[in-house]
Amino acid sequence: MRPLTAESLRGVWATLLLPLNADDTIDFTRLEAQAATLATTELDGLYAHGTAGEFQTLTEDEFDRVNEVLAGAGKPFQIGASHPSAQVQLARVQRAAALEPDAIQVxxxxxxPLNDREALDFVRRVADTAGDVPLVLYNPPHAKTPVGPQLLQQLAPSLIGLKTAGGDKAWFDEATKSGLSIFVPGHFLASMSLLGAHGSYSNVAALSPNGAIRFAHDLDVERRIGEFFGQHVVPLQKAGLSNPALDKFLAAVGDWADVGxxxxxPMTSATTAQVEAARPVARRLLPELFEDSW
Structure with missing residues (x-):
């Protein structure tokens, strides 16, 4: 393990997505094949157990088995130890640290919601438990405790990075004072890099792993990704599909692995018809993403 730092945490990272059987069990054969495919890409690294990885649904045995697949892929890797329970999360951090990942996300x-004192106490204790493995804080828009720039600066000594939706120039001007590496959604990375973002845990990588990194800073590609999202992702979002469902939809449109x-x-899945309708549109709008999608 070569632990990441706030200065070295950069680039485009892709998540493992859970291939599920009809009874909702994880198909680990397909998961291993997915990880092997991602290991051959130009991505900076892999991670597991973010929102798209359906971390809140996992048993502890499943959590550990997915980590074994991730650690064995041969790429730099980060483990998401997230869980709504602080106690379960602390135990996950302890087990994740034993695998010597490049970082742990929490x-x-x-x-x-936590007050500032509770947030500080939590992050400090998790950092102590992680030992030499650095921490990245995931603070999405739906988090019960939003972390603004001032609280972020207080949390910063225990962290190396922040996974966030980002913001405008004023937000980045304040957030970058923390000294942390700031990671934003893949479909905003090109424009937000100009404001101070350092990388992405990328939803675009679900669509095209190599395309996500090759065109990460191309503003025209970002504009066309936005056009595709407007036509085929936003309607699914408005219909109530969750972020995991949307990322699996993107992977099915990209057709680079058997994710399903x-x-x-009780979450709702995208349909085959929705995937088939979107696939030719993605290739027409974004041909460069599919020249070598893995």
Whole structure:
């Protein structure tokens, strides 16, 4: 392990997505094949157990088995130890650290909001538990405890990075004072890099792993990704599909691995018809992403 730092945490990273059987069990054969495919790409690294990885649905045995697949892929890797329970999350951090990942991603406990003192106490204790493995804080828009720039600066000594939706220039001007590496959604990386973002845990990598890194800073490609999202992702989002369902939809449109669109109960999955309608549009709008999608 060569632990990442705030200065070295950069680039485009892709998540493992859970291939599910009809009974919602994980198909680990397909997961291993997916990881092997991603290992051959130009991506800076892989991670597991973000929102798209359906981390909140996993048993502890499943969590550990996915980590074994991730650690064995041969790419730099980060483990998401997130869980709504602080106690479960702390145990996950301890087990994740034993695998010597490049970093561990965590969330603030997510049933009740925390005050600033509680947030600081949580992050410090998790950092102590992780030992030499650095931490990245995941603070999405739906988090119960939003972390603004001032709190971020207080948390910064225990972290190397922040996974966030980002913001405008004023937001980045304040957030970058923390000294942390700031990671934003893949479909905004080109424009937000101009504001101060350092990389992405990328939803675009679900569509095209190599395309996501080769065109990460291309503003015209970003504009056309936005056009595709407007036509085929936003309507699914408005219909109530979750982020895991949307990322699996993108992977099915990209057709670079046998992930499938099924998400775990009770979440709703995208349909085959929706994928087939979107696939030719993606290739017409974004041909360069599919020249060598893996």
């Amino acid at each position: 969330i603030l406990p997510d049933w009740l 669109t099924r998400v775990r109960w």
